[in-house]
Amino acid sequence: xxxxxxxxxxxxxxxxxxxxxxxxxxxxxxxxxxxxxxxxxxxxxxxxxxxxxxxxxxxxxxxxxxxxxxxxxxxxxxxxxxxxxxxxxxxxxxxxxxxxxxxxxxxxxxxxxxxxxxxxxxxxxxxxxxxxxxxxxxxxxxxxxxxxxxxxxxxxxxxxxxxxxxxxxxxxxxxxxxxxxxxxxxxxxxxxxxxxxxxxxxxxxxxxxxxxxxxxxxxxxxxxxxxxxxxxxxxxxxxxxxxxxxxxxxxxxxxxxxxxxxxxxxxxxxxxxxxxxxxxxxxxxxxxxxxxxxxxxxxxxxxxxxxxxxxx
Numbered sequence: 001x002x003x004x005x006x007x008x009x010x011x012x013x014x015x016x017x018x019x020x021x022x023x024x025x026x027x028x029x030x031x032x033x034x035x036x037x038x039x040x041x042x043x044x045x046x047x048x049x050x051x052x053x054x055x056x057x058x059x060x061x062x063x064x065x066x067x068x069x070x071x072x073x074x075x076x077x078x079x080x081x082x083x084x085x086x087x088x089x090x091x092x093x094x095x096x097x098x099x100x101x102x103x104x105x106x107x108x109x110x111x112x113x114x115x116x117x118x119x120x121x122x123x124x125x126x127x128x129x130x131x132x133x134x135x136x137x138x139x140x141x142x143x144x145x146x147x148x149x150x151x152x153x154x155x156x157x158x159x160x161x162x163x164x165x166x167x168x169x170x171x172x173x174x175x176x177x178x179x180x181x182x183x184x185x186x187x188x189x190x191x192x193x194x195x196x197x198x199x200x201x202x203x204x205x206x207x208x209x210x211x212x213x214x215x216x217x218x219x220x221x222x223x224x225x226x227x228x229x230x231x232x233x234x235x236x237x238x239x240x241x242x243x244x245x246x247x248x249x250x251x252x253x254x255x256x257x258x259x260x261x262x263x264x265x266x267x268x269x270x271x272x273x274x275x276x277x278x279x280x281x282x283x284x285x286x287x288x289x290x291x292x293x294x295x296x297x298x299x300x301x302x303x304x305x306x307x308x309x310x311x312x
Contacts, residue, residue: 048172050105050149054125054159055168057100058145061093061129062163065136065143068092072137087130087137090114094129097147101125108149113255122152128255132231146233148258153280158259158266160237169237169263177240177266186269186290187242192222192300195245195293198235199228202251212250214304219297236260239288240267246289246297248274250309257286264288274301275310285309 068089094114101110109119112127125147130136132143141164149157158177160169169184171177177184189195197219201212216226227244229235232252239247240263247264249256261271261280271288273281276298280286285305287297302310 057097058161060096126258131233155262158262171266246293252284
């Protein structure tokens with residue numbers, strides 16, 4: 001079962017090739033020139049107006065995140081759930097993103113990690129303003145901004161931005177995936193031998209820890225190594241760029257993976273759930289990589305997953 005964040009039809013999509021904000025036939029153009037616009041990028045993927053808007057929003061959020069980096073000790077931090085933290089930076093960065101998206105596409109719905117769901121319709125922006133909050137609060141330099149546009153539950157535009165490294169991963173459905181101005185592709189590895197796999201050990205899913213350790217053990221019996229970096233969005237972006245050969249994790253939320261899975265697919269890869277079903281999994285249990293690696297990982301993980309983890 002594919003995850004759907006909205007099933008009500010809206011009257012005005014306002015998105016597509018040649019379509020800008022509703023009521024404006026000339027969308028904001030972020031590609032004029034490096035001198036004229038700080039968000040200039042030569043990549044073909046950046047010719048889509050919705051991606052341009054998402055890039056502007058991600059960079060604005062990135063500026064907020066970097067501005068507070070040297071003031072982490074003074075941040076107001078709340079524990080939303082056990083071991084699930086959010087800071088005022090998460091909320092400020094999210095507000096910047098929502099402001100930019102609302103200005104360009106006021107009729108679109110939004111699903112954001114901190115503020116939740118607003119609006120209804122087939123087009124939904126899915127936002128994680130700071131993916132890797134735990135890293136950020138501890139001064140670990142690995143986190144990102146993740147923004148995706150879903151059309152009836154399917155990702156069509158994606159931006160993952162690493163503000164520290166100034167690495168901008170973008171994708172538009174059918175147009176490929178890019179890192180800054182360079183086309184990216186998933187790795188060519190044909191099996192798990194020598195593979196580098198990324199994962200996470202989610203705090204929400206400690207009841208499944210034994211199963212995940214069994215999966216990890218099975219993969220390490222064949223792969224070179226497994227990395228756990230603390231940002232699922234960046235893990236997926238790195239998989240799209242061929243830095244990792246594959247990725248799996250239990251219990252992700254839509255904002256953790258909506259942008260990253262489109263990057264993987266547009267880079268020539270595949271994603272699905274632990275039972276091999278294609279699409280964004282309702283369960284949040286996701287596998288991604290090139291076709292060979294996804295097949296091998298699905299077999300290894302499926303053999304060690306509990307029945308509940310294999311449900312749609």
